[in-house]
Amino acid sequence: MSPDATPDPYANPMAFGQRMQILRQRRGMTREVLAGLLGMSEAWVKDLERGRTQAPGLETVYRIAEALRVRDLADLTGRPDMHVDLFTGPGHPRLAAVRAAVDSFGLTTTQRAPSPEHIAARLARAWKARHSAPNHREVIGALLPDLIRDAQLAVKQAEAPAEWRAAQAVLAEVYSLSQFFLAYQPDASLLWRVAERSMVAAQQSDDPHTIGVSAWLLAQAHRDSGPSHYDAADAVNLEALAYLEPILPDATDDVLAITGALTFEAGYTAARRGDTADAWRYWDTAQLMAARLPETYYHPVTSFSQAIMGAHAVTVAVELHSGRESVRQAARADADTIPSRPRRARHRIEQARGYQLDGQPDVAIATLAQAYEAAPETIRYNGYARAIILEETESRVAGRRRRASELAARVGLLAA
Structure with missing residues (x-):
């Protein structure tokens, strides 16, 4: 290997901080951005990468893995025994x-x-x-x-x-x-x-609603690919909003709803960036659009509706890594008003992430159990849920460890 080449974390045993730095650089992410996503200082990230401080605890390791969109926890820790595929479920x-x-x-x-x-x-x-x-x-x-x-x-x-x-x-x-x-x-x-x-098919159809739905999902695909794709997510999202805006005065409920869903998605990406002001500004705008829809309306693809805005508020707070605000929003959101079982389960997972951020792991595990009851396949294939469950299977608190292990067995993470 050339002395100028980036070391391969898969081939050489390295300190945790060095491995984290390599994975951050491969994402094209600055220390400042990573620090913002973690709610830490840039100096803390630098000290960790330089080996000036000890490797963090398991909860922080999961947060770093989440921020870097690491697929396998072993890539970050260097420990093959910690093989956890965080963001890809079983086939x-x-x-x-x-x-x-x-x-x-x-x-x-x-x-x-x-x-x-x-x-x-x-x-x-x-x-x-x-x-x-x-x-x-x-x-x-x-x-x-x-x-x-x-x-x-x-x-x-x-x-x-x-x-x-x-x-x-x-x-x-x-x-x-x-x-x-x-x-x-x-x-x-x-x-x-x-x-x-x-x-491509949506553009060929020349149908505004179809174009909006396809743009909504394409923006999500970009955003979920990591920080290097956030600009692409915004480009797709904002262009779709600009395309739909002129027809909103006479729009059908479906077109209004997909526009609201796209507006919230722009806020979701802003939250991923750590941009608090834009994240909540887009949420506020989306809420106003939801209020224009009939109370019983529910978009068949995106779930956008009046009922979903509380769940969206939890997601914004969680993505901003604000545990206290996540819990506050979770208390205000009524999961029972969400008619879609998989969307209700996803909301429970977002609530659980908020409780975990706020230092309430027992409530997080109980909330994930509710997600399992709503839609087992949602939690089985969700990386955030799996990370929380696996973390708590190693808890020093016996009762919590037992409950997490029982849920892990139900979800299929551990042998029953």
């Missing part, structure tokens, strides 16, 4: 079938495609099933292969321009549904193919 049994459908274009098939209207009706049922099922990945994973193939064929076989645009809108939405299945699955390249295809 779902239906992943191979979904991948095969995405990768096949039906170039030689003689099968006739269903009409776009027929596929749209099936899609509507699939979204409802996703929101109501505790094993939502299993449910939509069973439906997706046929939906993907039929939607691709509908585009290929469309004869009139209006039919072609309608087929593109349906295909974009099928790909959007696919992204919910592929989140946290061990195939990042497949997720990116689907996200980008959804955006």
Whole structure:
């Protein structure tokens, strides 16, 4: 290796701080940004990287891993016995079938495609099933292969321009549904193919709502790829908002809702950056947009609604690493008003992150147990939930360690 090359944390045993510095630099992240995400000083980060202070405790290690979007905890700690895949869940049994459908274009098939209207009706049922099922990945994973193939064929076989645009809108939405299945699955390249295809199909459809949904998911894909993608997330998000803004005065509820969802997503990314003022400013704007929707309205894809804004406030506080504010917002948010089981489970996970930040691990574990009851597959594939559970399985408090271990066994992290 050249003396100027970046040392490889996979090949050479190193001090924790050196390994952290390498992973930070590979993300293109400055010490100042990392310090802000951790709620620490830049001097603290520098001292840790230079080995002037001892390696932090397990809770802080998890926070560093979260900030650096480390996939495997062993990459940060240098300890193979701490192999924890933080942000990628186990491969779902239906992943191979979904991948095969995405990768096949039906170039030689003689099968006739269903009409776009027929596929749209099936899609509507699939979204409802996703929101109501505790094993939502299993449910939509069973439906997706046929939906993907039929939607691709509908585009290929469309004869009139209006039919072609309608087929593109349906295909974009099928790909959007696919992204919910592929989140946290061990195939990042497949997720990116689907996200980008959804955006292309949406643009071809020329339908504002479809474009907004695809942009919403593409922005999330960028944001969840780490700090080096935050600018790309903002670019997609803000361009979609600029596109939708002129039609808002006469917009349908669905278009207004996707605009509100995109507005909140801009705040979500700002919170990830540690920008408190922008994060809450976007949340305030999104709340005003939610207030314009009927009280019982619930967006079928994003869950945007009046009922979701409390959960969104918890997410902003958690991403800003404010434990006290997270707990305050969690107390105000009513999870029972969220009709979607997976979205309700995700909200419980965000609440648990807030309790963990606030030094209330027992409440965090109890809240994760509620998330499991709402939708087991959500917690099983969520890296934040798994990190909290595994951390507390090593607690020195016997009762907490037992409860965390029991939950870990239910989730599938430990042998029962």
